[in-house]
Amino acid sequence: MTGITIKDVALLAGVSAATASRVLSGHPATSPDARTKVAAAARDLDYRPNAQARALRSTRSDSIGLLVPDVRNPFFADLAHACEQAALTSGYVTLLGNANENEHQHDRYLGTLISRRVDGIIVAPLGDGEGGIRSLIARGIPTVFVDRTIDGLDIPSVTTDSATGIRQAVSHLASLGHTRIGYLSGPLSTSTGRDRIAAFTAALAESGFEQAPELVYYGDFQAASGAAGMRALLNNEDPPTAVLAADSLMAVGAIGLLNERGLVIGRDIALVAFDDIEFFALLNPALSVVSHSAAEMGRIAVDLLLEVIAGGSPESVVLPSELVIRASSSSPIRPLPLPFARRKKN
Amino acid sequence: MTGITIKDVALLAGVSAATASRVLSGHPATSPDARTKVAAAARDLDYRPNAQARALRSTRSDSIGLLVPDVRNPFFADLAHACEQAALTSGYVTLLGNANENEHQHDRYLGTLISRRVDGIIVAPLGDGEGGIRSLIARGIPTVFVDRTIDGLDIPSVTTDSATGIRQAVSHLASLGHTRIGYLSGPLSTSTGRDRIAAFTAALAESGFEQAPELVYYGDFQAASGAAGMRALLNNEDPPTAVLAADSLMAVGAIGLLNERGLVIGRDIALVAFDDIEFFALLNPALSVVSHSAAEMGRIAVDLLLEVIAGGSPESVVLPSELVIRASSSSPIRPLPLPFARRKKN
DNA sequence: CTCATCCGTGGAATCGATTCCACGAAATCG
DNA sequence: CGATTTCGTGGAATCGATTCCACGGATGAG
Numbered sequence: 056m057t058g059i060t061i062k063d064v065a066l067l068a069g070v071s072a073a074t075a076s077r078v079l080s081g082h083p084a085t086s087p088d089a090r091t092k093v094a095a096a097a098r099d100l101d102y103r104p105n106a107q108a109r110a111l112r113s114t115r116s117d118s119i120g121l122l123v124p125d126v127r128n129p130f131f132a133d134l135a136h137a138c139e140q141a142a143l144t145s146g147y148v149t150l151l152g153n154a155n156e157n158e159h160q161h162d163r164y165l166g167t168l169i170s171r172r173v174d175g176i177i178v179a180p181l182g183d184g185e186g187g188i189r190s191l192i193a194r195g196i197p198t199v200f201v202d203r204t205i206d207g208l209d210i211p212s213v214t215t216d217s218a219t220g221i222r223q224a225v226s227h228l229a230s231l232g233h234t235r236i237g238y239l240s241g242p243l244s245t246s247t248g249r250d251r252i253a254a255f256t257a258a259l260a261e262s263g264f265e266q267a268p269e270l271v272y273y274g275d276f277q278a279a280s281g282a283a284g285m286r287a288l289l290n291n292e293d294p295p296t297a298v299l300a301a302d303s304l305m306a307v308g309a310i311g312l313l314n315e316r317g318l319v320i321g322r323d324i325a326l327v328a329f330d331d332i333e334f335f336a337l338l339n340p341a342l343s344v345v346s347h348s349a350a351e352m353g354r355i356a357v358d359l360l361l362e363v364i365a366g367g368s369p370e371s372v373v374l375p376s377e378l379v380i381r382a383s384s385s386s387p388i389r390p391l392p393l394p395f396a397r398r399k400k401n
Numbered sequence: 402m403t404g405i406t407i408k409d410v411a412l413l414a415g416v417s418a419a420t421a422s423r424v425l426s427g428h429p430a431t432s433p434d435a436r437t438k439v440a441a442a443a444r445d446l447d448y449r450p451n452a453q454a455r456a457l458r459s460t461r462s463d464s465i466g467l468l469v470p471d472v473r474n475p476f477f478a479d480l481a482h483a484c485e486q487a488a489l490t491s492g493y494v495t496l497l498g499n500a501n502e503n504e505h506q507h508d509r510y511l512g513t514l515i516s517r518r519v520d521g522i523i524v525a526p527l528g529d530g531e532g533g534i535r536s537l538i539a540r541g542i543p544t545v546f547v548d549r550t551i552d553g554l555d556i557p558s559v560t561t562d563s564a565t566g567i568r569q570a571v572s573h574l575a576s577l578g579h580t581r582i583g584y585l586s587g588p589l590s591t592s593t594g595r596d597r598i599a600a601f602t603a604a605l606a607e608s609g610f611e612q613a614p615e616l617v618y619y620g621d622f623q624a625a626s627g628a629a630g631m632r633a634l635l636n637n638e639d640p641p642t643a644v645l646a647a648d649s650l651m652a653v654g655a656i657g658l659l660n661e662r663g664l665v666i667g668r669d670i671a672l673v674a675f676d677d678i679e680f681f682a683l684l685n686p687a688l689s690v691v692s693h694s695a696a697e698m699g700r701i702a703v704d705l706l707l708e709v710i711a712g713g714s715p716e717s718v719v720l721p722s723e724l725v726i727r728a729s730s731s732s733p734i735r736p737l738p739l740p741f742a743r744r745k746k747n
Numbered sequence: 748c749t750c751a752t753c754c755g756t757g758g759a760a761t762c763g764a765t766t767c768c769a770c771g772a773a774a775t776c777g
Numbered sequence: 778c779g780a781t782t783t784c785g786t787g788g789a790a791t792c793g794a795t796t797c798c799a800c801g802g803a804t805g806a807g
Contacts, residue, residue, distance in 0.1 A: 060792095060793055060794085061793065061794060061795095062793080062794095070756080070757085071756070071757045071758075072757085072758095072793090072794080072795095073756070073757060073758075073759095073794095073795080073796080074755080074756060074757075075794095076794060076795055076796085077755090077756090077795090077796090079794095080794090080795080082795095082796095084754065084755060084756085085755070085756090086754090086755060086756085089755080089756085101536060101539070103512060103515050103516045103536075104516055104793085104794070105457070105516065105518060105792085105793050105794070106513075106516040106517040106518065107453040107454075107456045107457045107462070107517070107518055107792085107793080107794090108453075108457050108762090108792070108793035108794040108795085109793080109794055109795075110453045110762095110794095111451070111453045111454050111457055111761090111762045111763065111764095111792090111793080111794075111795095112761070112762050112793080112794055112795045112796080113762085113794080113795060113796090114762080116453065118517075125482075126472065126478050126481055126482050126485075127475070127478050127479060127482050129473070129475070129478075132472050132473050132475075132478050133473060135472055135497075135499075136471075136472050136473050136499060139472075139498075139499050140499075140501070143506075143509075148496070148498070148510075148513050148517070149497070149498075150494070150496050150497070151481075151495070151496075151497035152485075152494075152495075153481075153482060153485050153486070155486070160489075163489075164494075166449065167452075167494050169449050170449045170450060170451070170452040171452040171453070171464075171494070172451060172452065172453055190447060190449075193447070278679070307679065307680065307683060310683050311682070311683055314683065314685070314687075333624070333653065334653065334680040336657070337653060337656050337657055337660065337684065338683065338684060338685065339660070339684065339685040341660075406762095406763055406764085407763065407764060407765095408763080408764095416786080416787085417786065417787045417788080418763090418764080418765095418787085418788095419764095419765080419766080419786070419787060419788080419789095420785080420786060420787075421764095422764060422765055422766085423765090423766095423785090423786090425764095426764090426765080428765095428766095430784065430785060430786085431785070431786090432784085432785060432786090435785080435786085450763085450764070451762085451763050451764070453762090453763080453764090454762070454763035454764040454765085454792090455763080455764055455765075456764095456792095457762090457763080457764075457765095457791090457792045457793065457794095458763085458764055458765045458766080458791070458792050459764080459765060459766090459792085460792080
């Protein structure tokens with residue numbers, strides 16, 4: 056169909072395929088005459104090298120794989136965008152895959168990326184590292200973990216130091232008089248889920264509180280579980296006056312539920328979300344967040360991957376997180392009106 | 402590095418590479434004995450076929466390209482997600498590219514996708530079809546346009562009938578007493594930009610209004626231009642009492658500016674956005690939108706592309722749009738307080 | 748002026764999988 | 778029972794680009 060090969064270019068330029076190849080890939084041993092003729096021929100024919108053939112021979116594909124849990128999560132959309140832009144400036148194309156927070160699909164995509172012989176893979180790992188991840192490592196394919204890690208695997212990673220931001224958030228809430236702080240946790244099967252709940256527990260202890268088990272709900276980082284979790288927290292006998300959500304989508308679910316119940320955020324209940332996304336600043340009241348930069352994470356992940364591809368073994372990077380106080384958590388404490396607090400499940 | 406080829410499998414199974422290939426690709430002319438031995442060998446070696454080599458010989462790559470203007474736009478994130486899931490169920494991997502609303506990057510990505518010999522491309526085209534798009538078509542690569550089209554090119558597409566939803570929005574606003582309705586337009590270089598402003602103008606006429614040129618601002622579908630546009634509209638001598646934004650990001654920018662000015666949406670000014678995104682329902686007040694389904698658009702685009710790849714020439718599909726009324730546009734008209742209306746630019 | 752060096756070039760091998768072709772064995776038919 | 782079809786198989790060609798190797802011509806040094 057497409058038909059235009061390097062032989063056509065060589066023929067038109069009056070040289071051999073070998074010389075044409077050398078000119079096109081910038082090999083120094085070429086004459087100026089050959090260079091101009093081949094360049095002209097390639098332009099005239101609108102020649103595009105066949106990336107497959109090139110990759111087959113040179114064992115490079117000039118592409119990297121990026122596997123994220125969900126592109127629809129704005130944090131990962133930002134991350135994907137940043138990775139892609141950074142990779143592009145280094146001459147790599149990004150093959151974006153979507154695990155859909157689903158381990159089976161995650162492994163299937165990893166297999167596909169291996170098959171396509173990408174030069175390296177940036178992955179936010181899912182699960183315990185038994186499935187596709189193990190194949191990756193066994194093959195020695197350059198790999199970098201992003202956002203999440205897997206215990207016991209010595210793979211360079213870019214993650215966030217959740218603890219600092221969470222400690223700031225808890226002490227901020229405590230300073231406003233909140234003593235019963237609820238937590239919408241991510242799944243313990245992810246490192247971020249585990250890190251953040253551990254940081255939360257530690258922060259409570261620092262502020263002199265004990266963690267009440269009924270004020271922690273374990274969800275799955277998706278919006279629906281944020282709503283379910285907020286409902287569960289409100290159904291407590293003594294509900295929380297402030298809630299911290301472990302990611303943006305769970306916060307979105309929680310906000311939806313609070314609106315539905317007619318509870319006013321920032322007045323009836325304080326809310327802080329992990330992950331900053333543009334929309335949170337637009338809410339009324341604007342949402343306080345623990346912020347960390349997806350864009351920076353993406354850029355650094357690409358840098359690390361390029362180092363690994365080049366044969367190095369870079370140190371892992373831990374990025375900071377920081378509390379951004381907005382209106383959703385700046386009013387003084389005010390107990391929930393009883394009719395809402397004790398409402399039954401719907 | 403990876404090293405495991407079909408020859409290794411063949412050797413372990415005690416057959417030739419040709420037979421191994423036949424077994425692995427499900428060719429009927431194989432003996433049960435060969436089948437079991439090759440299957441076992443492939444499993445034991447954790448063999449993954451080299452997609453490059455296969456694609457080179459068979460002229461199929463089992464991959465499609467998807468080029469969107471911006472993954473960070475939730476509409477396109479949803480679209481990408483839907484395309485990817487639909488493609489995956491048909492055995493195709495999706496290579497996602499990001500044009501960044503930038504024609505140069507758009508063309509560069511198209512070139513890359515052509516080089517990688519994807520089996521087909523789904524693209525939200527940018528520009529006038531002169532650059533990369535023309536290469537695509539000249540090569541006869543199966544192509545489907547999504548969301549946007551290019552005049553004069555006979556390529557199957559999936560688009561939205563913006564006119565219906567916009568007409569509903571205008572007549573809804575008119576019924577509330579609004580007579581000065583502002584419009585934050587997308588760029589006229591995109592088909593969606595042109596369609597929507599045309600629909601808006603026509604809808605105004607149907608409601609008996611004339612379009613005031615000072616109430617239309619031409620932006621670029623990005624958040625910053627939404628803010629700039631809203632600022633310009635408010636600086637009018639006789640500012641609009643209602644505003645329609647041509648996409649979600651421009652609406653986001655507009656909302657940010659209104660918050661900054663202390664104007665209350667739904668009370669001081671009515672706002673309706675084109676594109677529904679989950680977050681708009683969470684705003685206080687919730688945002689009225691002209692809704693159309695990114696997920697459906699993505700699924701249909703993949704269906705059309707598969708038809709084109711199979712040699713067919715499917716009809717283009719036009720999806721409906723529909724007004725969803727929420728609080729941002731349901732209060733009766735109330736003129737803007739003057740100090741806000743005449744404020745200077747900052 | 749001769750011999751060694753360097754440089755640009757083309758031929759040929761190569762990457763890994765698929766597929767055409769031909770061969771031998773088994774199965775089927777008259 | 779001989780002739781023919783069917784079937785599984787291996788060898789070899791192929792896809793398109795890269796790269797090793799060898800060759801011839803030009804240049805430089807002695």
